[in-house]
Amino acid sequence: MELTTIWFALIAVLWIGYFVLEGFDFGVGMLLPILGRNEPERRAILRTIGPVWDGNEVWVIVAGGATFAAFPEWYATLFSGFYLPLFLILVGLIVRGVGIEYRNKRGAVAWRARWDTLIAISSFLPALLWGVAFANIVAGVPIDAHRNYTGNLFTLLNPFGLLGGATTLLLFLTHGLVFLALKTEGDLRERANRLVTPVGLVTAVVAVAFLAWANVQTGTAISSVVAVVAALCFVGGLAANRVRREGWAFLGSAVTIGLAVVSLFLALFPEVMPSSTDPAFSLTVTNASSTPYTLTIMTVVAVIFTPIVLIYQGWTYWTFRKRVMVQRAKAQP
Amino acid sequence: MLSRWQFGVTTVYHFLFVPLTIGMAFATAGFQTAWYRTGREQYLRLTRFVGELFLINFALGVVTGIVQEFQFGMNWSSYSRFVGDIFGAPLAIEGLLAFFLESTFLGLWIFGWDRLGKGVHLATIWIAAVGSAVSAYIILAANAWMQHPVGYEVNQAAGRAELKDFFAVVTNVTALITFPHTIAAAFMTTGALLTGVALWRLLRHRTEDEGAFRAIAKAGATMLLVSGLVVAVTGDMQGKIMTDQQPMKMAAAEALWNTEQPASFSLFTIGTLDGSKDVFSIRVPNVLSFLATGDFNGKVEGINELQAQEVAKYGPGDYTPNTPVTYWTFRLMIGAGALAALAALWFLVGLRKGRVPGRGAVTVAILLPFLPLAANSFAWLFTEVGRQPWIVFGLMPTAAAVSPTSTTAEVLLTLVGFTVLYGALAVVMAGLMVRRVRAGLPEAATDKTFEHEAEQEAAEAELGLGY
Numbered sequence: 001m002e003l004t005t006i007w008f009a010l011i012a013v014l015w016i017g018y019f020v021l022e023g024f025d026f027g028v029g030m031l032l033p034i035l036g037r038n039e040p041e042r043r044a045i046l047r048t049i050g051p052v053w054d055g056n057e058v059w060v061i062v063a064g065g066a067t068f069a070a071f072p073e074w075y076a077t078l079f080s081g082f083y084l085p086l087f088l089i090l091v092g093l094i095v096r097g098v099g100i101e102y103r104n105k106r107g108a109v110a111w112r113a114r115w116d117t118l119i120a121i122s123s124f125l126p127a128l129l130w131g132v133a134f135a136n137i138v139a140g141v142p143i144d145a146h147r148n149y150t151g152n153l154f155t156l157l158n159p160f161g162l163l164g165g166a167t168t169l170l171l172f173l174t175h176g177l178v179f180l181a182l183k184t185e186g187d188l189r190e191r192a193n194r195l196v197t198p199v200g201l202v203t204a205v206v207a208v209a210f211l212a213w214a215n216v217q218t219g220t221a222i223s224s225v226v227a228v229v230a231a232l233c234f235v236g237g238l239a240a241n242r243v244r245r246e247g248w249a250f251l252g253s254a255v256t257i258g259l260a261v262v263s264l265f266l267a268l269f270p271e272v273m274p275s276s277t278d279p280a281f282s283l284t285v286t287n288a289s290s291t292p293y294t295l296t297i298m299t300v301v302a303v304i305f306t307p308i309v310l311i312y313q314g315w316t317y318w319t320f321r322k323r324v325m326v327q328r329a330k331a332q333p
Numbered sequence: 334m335l336s337r338w339q340f341g342v343t344t345v346y347h348f349l350f351v352p353l354t355i356g357m358a359f360a361t362a363g364f365q366t367a368w369y370r371t372g373r374e375q376y377l378r379l380t381r382f383v384g385e386l387f388l389i390n391f392a393l394g395v396v397t398g399i400v401q402e403f404q405f406g407m408n409w410s411s412y413s414r415f416v417g418d419i420f421g422a423p424l425a426i427e428g429l430l431a432f433f434l435e436s437t438f439l440g441l442w443i444f445g446w447d448r449l450g451k452g453v454h455l456a457t458i459w460i461a462a463v464g465s466a467v468s469a470y471i472i473l474a475a476n477a478w479m480q481h482p483v484g485y486e487v488n489q490a491a492g493r494a495e496l497k498d499f500f501a502v503v504t505n506v507t508a509l510i511t512f513p514h515t516i517a518a519a520f521m522t523t524g525a526l527l528t529g530v531a532l533w534r535l536l537r538h539r540t541e542d543e544g545a546f547r548a549i550a551k552a553g554a555t556m557l558l559v560s561g562l563v564v565a566v567t568g569d570m571q572g573k574i575m576t577d578q579q580p581m582k583m584a585a586a587e588a589l590w591n592t593e594q595p596a597s598f599s600l601f602t603i604g605t606l607d608g609s610k611d612v613f614s615i616r617v618p619n620v621l622s623f624l625a626t627g628d629f630n631g632k633v634e635g636i637n638e639l640q641a642q643e644v645a646k647y648g649p650g651d652y653t654p655n656t657p658v659t660y661w662t663f664r665l666m667i668g669a670g671a672l673a674a675l676a677a678l679w680f681l682v683g684l685r686k687g688r689v690p691g692r693g694a695v696t697v698a699i700l701l702p703f704l705p706l707a708a709n710s711f712a713w714l715f716t717e718v719g720r721q722p723w724i725v726f727g728l729m730p731t732a733a734a735v736s737p738t739s740t741t742a743e744v745l746l747t748l749v750g751f752t753v754l755y756g757a758l759a760v761v762m763a764g765l766m767v768r769r770v771r772a773g774l775p776e777a778a779t780d781k782t783f784e785h786e787a788e789q790e791a792a793e794a795e796l797g798l799g800y
Contacts, residue, residue, distance in 0.1 A: 052443040054395065055437035058428060064402050065425035072417020074492075079406025079413075080736035086407055087747045091754060094396040098758055101392035105765050148410075148738045180534045294496045301426055313413040316437055319448050 004285040004293040007070035008272070010302060012265040013286035014066055016258045018059035019130070019168070020175075023257050025053045027176015029096060033116045035180065035195075041188055042116060047099060048183040051320045053100060055313055057093065069298055073147055073288035074272045079143065083150025086155060087127045091235070121167025127172045128165040129145035132156055134163025138214055138264050140274035143281050150277065156296040159212060167210040170203035174251040178237065182246040185323045193241060196249070200238040207234070211260060214267055218274075230259035335744040336408040336735045339751065341717075343400050345710050347756045352395035352709050355469060355516065356523025357387035358462035360556070362455075363728070369455050372457045377783045378774045383527070383549070384458075387773070388443070389765050393758060395436070400751065402428075408744065412734035414722055416478075423475040423503075431468030439559050464539055469519075470512050477508035480723050481714070487728070490614075494728060507578065510571050517563035518670075522705040523671050524557030528680060530770050532698035535689055540742045552686055554677040557705075561674035569624065576625040576633070577650035579726055581643065581652060582719035584624050584636045585659040594632035596621035601666070647727070654721040664717035676701050729759050 011159075028049050036042030068075040079086060095118050103115040112203050138159050142150045179197060181193040194321070210228040237252020268274075275281035289295065361384045366374035402424060405413050410583045413420075441449065442457040449457065478485075484501030485494045496502065531550035535543065583589075589596060598620035624629040636653055643652035676697050683690025724731040 010633055011393065047444075051440040052437075053440075055440055057395075057399075058432045058436050060426035061432055063397060063419065063427060064406075065428045067421075068406065068413065068417055069421030069425040072413055072421055075406045075417060075421070076410035076413040077734075079403060080408070080410035080738045082408055083736075083739050083743055084749075085402060087750065090400050090403060091750065094754065094758070097396040098392050100759075102761065102765060105389065106768070146737070147414075150738075162397050177457065199765065238709055270649060291495050293499075294418050294422055297496075297499045298422055298425065301429065305429050309429065309437075313433070316441055319445060 001233050003299065004070075004289045005270075005290055006071055006299060007289070007295055008265070008285050009067070011063060011066055012261060014063035015265075016261045018056070018063055019172075020254045021056035021059060021320060022053070022180035022256050023172040024175045025049050025056055026123045026172040028173070028174060028180060029119050031120075031176055031180065031192075032123075033120050034128055035188070035191060036116075038253065039112070040326050042211075043179065044184060044324050046103065047324045050097040050100075050178060052313075052316055053318065054097070055160075057097070057191065066298070066302075067145075067263045069253075070295060070320075071272055071283075071285070071288040072290060074283055075290075077149060077273055077283060079141060079145050081143075081151070082136075082156065084132055084153045085133055085310075089126045092122040092129075094122075096122035096126075100215070105211055106331060124169070128169045129167030130165075130330065132161045132165035132264045134168070134264060135161045135210070135214070136166050137273055138164075139217060140276040142284075143273065143275035143283070144277060145281055147283060160210075160217075163206070163213065166204075167207045167260075170199070170206050171257055173254070174200045175204045175250075175257060178241060178246065178249045178253045180243065180252045182322055185325055189323075191329045193246070195246065196241045197238060202230070202239070202242075204234055207231070207256075207260070211263060216265060217267075219233070219263075222322055223263045226259050226266060227263040229257045230263060241271075256310065268273065335741060335748055336739075339408060339744060339748040340404065341714070342748065342752055343397065343404065343755070345713060346759075347394070347397040347401055348709060348713050349395065349706055350390050351469070352385070352515070352519035353390045353526065355462075355519040356521075356556075356741045357383065357390060357466045357526075358458065358465050358773040359520070360523050360552075361387050362458045364464045367457055369451060375548070379544075379545055381775045382758040382769075386530070386766060387643060388691075389762060389769065393762055394569050398432075404507065407747075408739065409724075409734050410736040410738065415729055415734070416725060417493070418480060419494055419502065420475055422496070422499070423471050423478075427468050427471040427475075431471060432683070434459055434464030435468065438464065441679055466516060469515060470508070473511045473515060473630050474505060474508040475615065477505040477511055477634060478502055481505060481507040482725055482728055483690075488786050494725070497627070503690060506574060510567060511550065511572055511718045514567035517560040518705065518709055519563075520560035521557050521564055521670065521673060522702075523707060524555070524560060524677065525705045527553030528557060528677060529553075529698045532680060532690070532694060532701075532774065534770065536695045536698065537772070542636050545774055547684065550680065554681045554684070557677040558674055561670060561677070564670060565661060572624045579720060580634050581636065581639045582659065582716075584634060584639055584716070585632070585654045585719055586663040587621050588660045589621065589633060589635045589639050592632065592634040592638050593635065594622070595619045595630045596625070596633035598624065608638040623762070639664055639669055644782040650722070650730075652722060654719050659715060659719045662711040662718065666708050666711040666715055669704045669711065673701060673704035673708070676704070721794065723777065751767055 012298060028045060032042060032045050036045045062081075064075070069076070099119040099122065100117045103112055103119070106112070133156070136156050137156075140160075141155060168174050174196065177192050177196045181189055184192065208231050211230065215224045215227055233252050234256040235257065237249045239251055241249035242247075270285045271282050271284055273283040275283075290298075359378060364376055364380040364383055367373075405420075405424075438457045438461040442454065442461060443455060445454055482494070482507050484496065484498035486497050487493070488495045525547050531546040531553060534541070535550060536547045541551055572583065586596065595618070597616040597618045600615045600617065611633045619629040621633055623629050625631060625633045632669065636656070640652055679697075680690055680694070683694065720726055722730050722732065756789070
């Protein structure tokens with residue numbers, strides 16, 4: 001296989017890792033003030049992601065870095081073109097990260113309530129905007145002969161882009177609900193579990209519409225099949241949740257998100273950023289890539305270290321595999 | 334221009350937290366090791382105290398780091414296209430090797446007190462600390478390439494620099510010497526914070542946990558002093574390499590307009606803004622010669638000569654960086670660092686045999702943590718401003734590196750946005766730090782976990798590491 005193809009696949013893997021893992025973090029963040037009825041519950045909700053959210057977020061840093069290294073032209077066009085959405089995503093990630101870490105550093109009720117709201121909003125923003133960004137990458141955006149994006153923020157807010165945003169938003173919300181049902185106990189778990197079905201059904205409709213539209217636009221036979229399998233996994237996950245097999249349900253929503261990304265990347269290949277101005281200006285895995293020498297070095301590094309990362313991140317999840325208890329004793333002042 | 338301001342603001346801000354994060358991680362690991370070895374409760378309490386300060390700081394270090402990773406593409410897309418083949422790899426490798434390590438093991442450390450064995454738990458903080466140091470090396474190697482490009486060839490047809498020798502890039506002499514300088518500066522910063530905090534506690538609340546704070550103050554001051562020495566030595570070595578690689582930066586650091594042999598070093602100058610005429614200056618003979626060449630009688634080339642040389646080499650243009658900024662950041666960096674080291678010496682003497690330092694010590698203790706922070710920022714500004722007009726020395730001018738797509742309004746919006754957000758977060762963070770220090774040492778509670786403790790009482794929950 002060509003090195004450029006390998007790196008296209010690796011970057012897809014990094015985004016899969018990011019969306020599958022940070023996806024439930026976003027969901028949990030958005031649900032924090034809604035599902036958490038009181039302070040002990042909210043704290044339990046945050047503790048479900050406490051040990052892992054930061055490690056999950058690194059996936060996007062590595063995805064960005066790998067795109068820079070393997071496809072500098074893609075990185076340059078994408079990041080300079082999607083300027084304002086990325087700015088908003090960054091603001092979201094900053095506020096969210098600080099909020100999760102700082103919320104419990106003070107006991108004041110107002111302090112915590114303010115951070116809870118901020119965490120929810122700042123989880124909502126990236127969850128929505130990543131979908132808008134990816135939908136537009138797949139559909140193609142105006143790019144000129146110098147490989148510069150010539151649209152503006154509103155070019156990206158087209159119906160297909162917004163549908164993509166709604167899809168990631170809802171998928172992450174469902175994923176977060178399933179995760180909370182899996183990781184909490186008692187009443188909190190019950191409520192999360194019960195919410196999965198209604199939210200999941202809405203999600204299924206939106207996600208199927210989006211994936212169908214994407215595959216009609218630029219899909220191939222394989223990408224369409226993958227999209228169908230993704231939809232089936234999602235329904236399977238919802239069913240598993242109904243019979244309270246939350247581990248299987250979580251696997252279902254995780255695989256769904258992963259396969260949805262696979263389907264989009266398959267629909268994209270071999271282009272990485274199609275130009276809607278003129279197909280001749282499109283960025284492809286070949287014309288956007290680094291030299292074979294750089295790709296070879298990067299491949300060696302990735303082959304050695306990616307499994308190590310997977311092993312120790314896996315170990316973290318194993319270490320914190322127990323459900324989180326809501327500690328009601330000696331509640332807040 | 335706005336993009337430069339944005340990069341400057343966000344990077345200086347990010348770099349306020351990074352050295353503290355690196356140093357505090359090692360300090361926390363050190364105290365925990367002491368606890369692990371001796372089993373003394375005091376060390377556990379110190380571990381938690383230092384660890385909490387570390388985490389408050391780490392949160393901001395992380396979130397501002399994501400901005401760094403993205404803004405090369407957002408504001409500097411032409412730069413990214415030109416250097417991506419070389420510059421992208423370190424960024425990707427930094428994430429894969431270091432950031433995953435840091436964030437994952439820190440998560441294990443924060444929440445793993447009762448889930449992991451004592452030894453394994455100790456290992457997690459060490460791994461996180463090592464991860465932070467690895468990341469520092471990789472990103473400094475990337476920056477070193479901008480200061481002194483090696484292992485590349487420019488492909489004119491493709492319009493970019495291409496990597497030819499990866500090993501040369503990661504063993505760039507500039508990176509090898511900048512790394513110990515930066516790490517030592519990180520330890521200075523941490524030493525200063527610990528010393529300042531501990532002395533402030535000691536002098537204000539003399540009796541409460543005196544032994545523990547005495548221990549931190551001494552450890553911090555020693556750390557500050559020893560690493561200050563390393564900073565000075567490595568800084569001196571850097572100066573010589575810099576004279577070799579970027580003679581213009583050294584000339585601008587001294588505002589040396591004409592070549593001199595031997596060259597004197599001015600401690601302080603009031604001159605016309607372009608530096609061409611001194612109104613008043615205090616000069617130490619021969620010192621610049623030594624700083625630049627290692628020989629008290631060495632020849633140091635002046636800005637005018639270098640400007641002429643660079644015009645001959647790169648074509649017409651202005652190759653002189655902003656001299657007043659370069660001149661003053663160089664001095665303020667050295668001055669702030671030296672002052673911090675002197676304060677540490679005074680405190681160490683003052684703390685001998687159960688005594689405490691005398692008058693004025695509280696003020697100095699409060700100011701102390703800010704000295705290395707200031708020195709770090711000045712150092713970063715110095716090395717970046719001194720390299721101008723180049724973004725990659727000798728290869729690419731900064732003016733050619735910005736994104737052609739982003740409008741002034743957009744860049745202005747994000748610049749103001751980040752600045753306001755960062756400012757607000759700095760206030761929040763400083764507030765939390767002060768609260769934490771005011772609260773004093775946490776209880777030891779060896780058999781309980783941070784998490785369980787956090788549940789116990791509101792007051793205690795405030796102090797817990799986890800949530």
